[in-house]
Amino acid sequence: MTRRPPGRSRPRPFRSGQRPAGPVRRPAVSEVDLQRAVRGRLTFLFVLLFAGQAVLLGRLVYIQGSQADHLQRLALNQQLGAFVLPTHRGRIFDRAGRPLVANVEVESVFAVPRAIRDPQEFARRVAPLVRMDPREIERRLEPHLYFVWLKRKVSPETAATLRALKLEGQLGFLDEARRAYPNGELAAHLLGFVGIDNQGLAGVELAYDSTLQGRPGRAVVGRDAIGRPIVETQRLAAPAVDGADLVLTVDQVVQHIAERELEKAVEETGAVRGMVLVMDPRTGEMLALAAVPTYNPGAFQRVPPKRWVNRPIGEVFEPGSTFKLITAAAALDSGRVDLTDVFDCPESLQVGTHRIRDAHRYCTTSQTLTDVIRYSSNVGAAEVAARLGKERLYEYIRRFGFGAPTGIDLPGEAIGIVRPPQEWLGPGLQTIGFGQGISATALQMLVGASALANDGVLVRPHVVRMVRDREGRLLQGVSAAPRRGVVAPEVAAAVVRMMIRTVEDGTGKLAAVPGYVVAGKTGTAQIPAPGGGYLQGRYISSFLGFTPIPNPRLAILVVLEEPRGAYYGGAVAAPLFRAIAERALWYLRVPPSTPLAAPAQTP
Amino acid sequence: MIALDRRTHAYPVVMPDRRLRERPTPRRRFRRNPMAAAMVVAALAILPALLYVYQRTEAAATGYSILRLQRELAGLESEYARLQATVSALRSPQRIERIATSELGMAPPRQRQLAAITTAPAVATSPAPPRSLAQRLGAWLGFGEAQAHELER
Numbered sequence: 001m002t003r004r005p006p007g008r009s010r011p012r013p014f015r016s017g018q019r020p021a022g023p024v025r026r027p028a029v030s031e032v033d034l035q036r037a038v039r040g041r042l043t044f045l046f047v048l049l050f051a052g053q054a055v056l057l058g059r060l061v062y063i064q065g066s067q068a069d070h071l072q073r074l075a076l077n078q079q080l081g082a083f084v085l086p087t088h089r090g091r092i093f094d095r096a097g098r099p100l101v102a103n104v105e106v107e108s109v110f111a112v113p114r115a116i117r118d119p120q121e122f123a124r125r126v127a128p129l130v131r132m133d134p135r136e137i138e139r140r141l142e143p144h145l146y147f148v149w150l151k152r153k154v155s156p157e158t159a160a161t162l163r164a165l166k167l168e169g170q171l172g173f174l175d176e177a178r179r180a181y182p183n184g185e186l187a188a189h190l191l192g193f194v195g196i197d198n199q200g201l202a203g204v205e206l207a208y209d210s211t212l213q214g215r216p217g218r219a220v221v222g223r224d225a226i227g228r229p230i231v232e233t234q235r236l237a238a239p240a241v242d243g244a245d246l247v248l249t250v251d252q253v254v255q256h257i258a259e260r261e262l263e264k265a266v267e268e269t270g271a272v273r274g275m276v277l278v279m280d281p282r283t284g285e286m287l288a289l290a291a292v293p294t295y296n297p298g299a300f301q302r303v304p305p306k307r308w309v310n311r312p313i314g315e316v317f318e319p320g321s322t323f324k325l326i327t328a329a330a331a332l333d334s335g336r337v338d339l340t341d342v343f344d345c346p347e348s349l350q351v352g353t354h355r356i357r358d359a360h361r362y363c364t365t366s367q368t369l370t371d372v373i374r375y376s377s378n379v380g381a382a383e384v385a386a387r388l389g390k391e392r393l394y395e396y397i398r399r400f401g402f403g404a405p406t407g408i409d410l411p412g413e414a415i416g417i418v419r420p421p422q423e424w425l426g427p428g429l430q431t432i433g434f435g436q437g438i439s440a441t442a443l444q445m446l447v448g449a450s451a452l453a454n455d456g457v458l459v460r461p462h463v464v465r466m467v468r469d470r471e472g473r474l475l476q477g478v479s480a481a482p483r484r485g486v487v488a489p490e491v492a493a494a495v496v497r498m499m500i501r502t503v504e505d506g507t508g509k510l511a512a513v514p515g516y517v518v519a520g521k522t523g524t525a526q527i528p529a530p531g532g533g534y535l536q537g538r539y540i541s542s543f544l545g546f547t548p549i550p551n552p553r554l555a556i557l558v559v560l561e562e563p564r565g566a567y568y569g570g571a572v573a574a575p576l577f578r579a580i581a582e583r584a585l586w587y588l589r590v591p592p593s594t595p596l597a598a599p600a601q602t603p
Numbered sequence: 604m605i606a607l608d609r610r611t612h613a614y615p616v617v618m619p620d621r622r623l624r625e626r627p628t629p630r631r632r633f634r635r636n637p638m639a640a641a642m643v644v645a646a647l648a649i650l651p652a653l654l655y656v657y658q659r660t661e662a663a664a665t666g667y668s669i670l671r672l673q674r675e676l677a678g679l680e681s682e683y684a685r686l687q688a689t690v691s692a693l694r695s696p697q698r699i700e701r702i703a704t705s706e707l708g709m710a711p712p713r714q715r716q717l718a719a720i721t722t723a724p725a726v727a728t729s730p731a732p733p734r735s736l737a738q739r740l741g742a743w744l745g746f747g748e749a750q751a752h753e754l755e756r
Binding site: 180231453 | 654662663665666667671681684685687688689691692694695697700711717739
C-alpha cells in the first residue's frame with residue numbers, strides 16, 4: 001500500500017456530473033479498518049466454507065448412512081444383470097454314430113415397437129421378407145412394448161435381407177438353436193420333432209425330452225457403460241448342464257432301405273398307406289421303423305397332424321393270418337394239438353349262423369397244423385382255436401403281449417383291443433384263431449411273433465441303445481430286459497419250422513431270399529367297418545418273417561393298407577419283405593447259409 | 604555425542620579445528636528439504652494406487668479379450684455344428700443313392716452278380732522269440748536293421 005505524499009491534501013470528492021482528469025483515486029482507508037475488513041471477509045468465507053462442508057457432510061452421511069442400502073440396490077440393479085446360461089439340446093445318432101438330429105445356430109428376429117415411428121411403413125417393408133401378413137405385424141407392434149418377436153429361427157438369407165433394410169434400433173436379431181434333421185424325412189415317425197422352444201413334441205424327441213433338454217444355468221454379471229459384460233464380475237449361480245446325446249438302435253442304412261422299398265411298394269401296389277418294422281428278435285433293438293406317407297420333422301407344420309401319428313405303434317388293425325402263428329404256438333404249448341394231429345379239411349366251416357371259408361382251397365381230405373400255417377387255412381385255424389378253447393387261447397394271447405403295451409420307449413403306444421373271452425360271441429373264438437375280431441399294433445404283432453424266433457422268450461422292444469454325454473462318455477446303457485418266456489423253446493422251434501415251410505412252398509414263396517433261410521407268414525385281413533362288419537374290397541396285406549434261420553438277425557413285419565388289384569399278403573407284402581431282407585442282409589454282412597447261384601459269366 | 608565427550612575428558616587431546624560432521628537424522632533431512640520429503644511420501648502413497656489402477660485396467664482389458672474370444676469360440680462352435688449338419692446331409696443314404704443311380708448310372712447288384720466266398724480261418728502266427736540284450740543293443744545301434752536290409756536284397 002502506498003502512502004500519500006505529505007503536503008497533498010485528501011482529494012475532494014468531485015461533484016456529480018463532473019469527472020476529474022487523471023486516474024481514479026480510491027479513498028484511503030486505515031490499516032485497522034483494512035485488517036478488520038479482511039478479517040470479516042475471511043470469517044465470512046470460512047463460515048461459508050464450513051457451512052458448505054457441513055451441508056456436504058450431512059448429505060454424505062445421509063447417502064452413505066440411511067440411503068446406502070437402497071442406493072446400493074439401485075446401482076446393482078443397474079450394473080448387474082442375471083441371465084440364463086443356455087444349454088445345448090442333446091443330439092441323436094444312429095447305432096453306428098451317424099447324426100440323425102443335430103443343432104444349428106440360427107437367428108430370430110424381434111422388433112422394438114417403441115422405436116418404430118411409422119408401424120405401417122415398417123410392416124410394409126418387413127412383411128414380405130418374413131413371409132407374414134403386414135396387418136399381423138402391425139397388430140403386434142403395440143407402441144408401449146420394447147420387445148416383440150417377429151419371426152423365430154429364420155434362414156441366414158432372410159436375416160441378411162432384413163439387415164440390409166438398415167432398421168437399426170427398430171429391428172434386432174438373437175441367436176437361437178434350431179433342430180436340424182440332415183436326413184430329411186428319414187425315420188421321421190421315430191425321431192419325432194420339437195416345438196419352437198425346442199421342447200419335444202413327438203417321437204424320441206418327446207420320449208427322451210428331459211434327457212435331451214439338459215438344465216439351463218444362471219449367472220450374474222456386471223455390465224459396463226455400453227452394456228458389455230465385465231468378465232471379472234461374472235458369478236456363476238448354477239452351471240449349465242448340456243443335454244445328453246442319444247444313440248439309437250436304429251441303423252440309418254437299414255432305415256433307408258426299409259423306407260425306400262416301402263415307398264416303392266406303396267407306389268407299385270397303389271396302397272393307401274404302408275409300414276415296415278425291422279427288429280433284432282434276440283435283443284428287441286429296433287433297426288428300422290418306417291411309415292408311408294411320411295413328413296419332414298424339420299417342417300412338420302406343413303402336413304396335416306394326422307400324418308404325425310406313429311402308426312406302427314399308435315394305430316391298431318386286425319392282424320389277419322399272421323395271428324395264426326400265435327394260435328399254433330398256443331395249441332402246441334398247451335398240448336391240445338400235436339404236430340401229427342390231423343384236422344378236417346371241409347370247404348367251409350359253419351359256426352352258428354356264420355360260415356368260415358378259405359381264400360383258396362388247397363386240400364380235400366385232411367391237413368396238419370403245419371399245413372394250416374403253410375397254406376394259411378382259416379378253416380384249419382378255426383378248428384385249432386376251437387380245440388384250444390376260449391380261456392386257453394385268451395391266456396396265450398395275453399402271454400404274447402397282446403392287449404398290453406410292449407413297453408417300447410416311444411410315446412403314444414396303443415394297447416390294442418383284446419376283449420375278454422366272455423365277450424367272444426358267435427364265432428369269436430374261431431375268427432380270433434385266424435386274426436379277426438382282435439386288434440393289435442404292428443409292433444405288438446412283431447414283438448409277439450419274434451418270441452418264436454427267440455426260443456419262446458419275449459423281449460422288450462426299444463429304440464435307444466445308450467445315453468452319452470456331449471464328450472461321448474457313456475451315461476446310461478439300455479438293456480433288452482425284461483424278458484419272459486411265453487412258450488417252450490421246442491414249441492417255438494416247431495412253429496418256426498412251419499414258417500420256413502410257408503416260405504419254401506406255401507403262401508409266402510415270394511418272400512424267399514436266395515442264399516438265406518427265411519421263416520415267414522403271410523397275412524390278409526379285412527378292414528372293420530365303423531358300423532360293424534367289414535369293408536368290402538378293402539384289405540390289409542402283411543408279411544411277418546425272420547431271417548436268417550437259425551440265429552435270426554432280422555424280424556421284419558411289412559404292412560400295406562388297401563392295395564389296389566392284388567391284395568393277398570403273399571402276393572403284395574411278401575415281395576416287399578424279400579426286397580428289404582435281401583438288402584439289409586447284404587448291408588449287415590450276414591453270410592448266406594445256402595449256396596448262391598453261380599455268378600453270371602461276363603463276356 | 605555422549606561417547607565423544609567422555610573420551611575428551613579422559614584423554615585430553617588437541618581436537619582438530621574442523622567440527623565433526625554430524626550425520627543428520629532422516630527427520631532433520633526432511634525438515635531441511637520438506638518438498639523432497641513430500642514427494643517421497645506422495646510417491647509412496649500414489650505408487651500402489653497407480654499399480655492398482657494399472658492392474659484394474661489390465662484386468663478389464665483381459666476381460667474384454669476373454670469376452671471377444673468367448674464370442675469367437677461360440678461362433679466357431681456354431682459354424683462347426685452347421686458344417687457337421689451339412690456333412691450329415693451330404694452323407695445321407697438318399698442323396699448318395701440318388702447320385703449313384705441318376706448321375707453315375709449305378710445300380711444295386713443283382714443276385715447273379717453276387718458270389719459267396721469261403722475264406723480260410725486266420726492262422727495264428729507264432730510270436731517272435733525274445734531277443735537277447737546284445738541283439739537289442741545292436742538293433743538300437745542300427746546293425747540289426749542293416750542286416751535285415753541285406754537279407755531283403
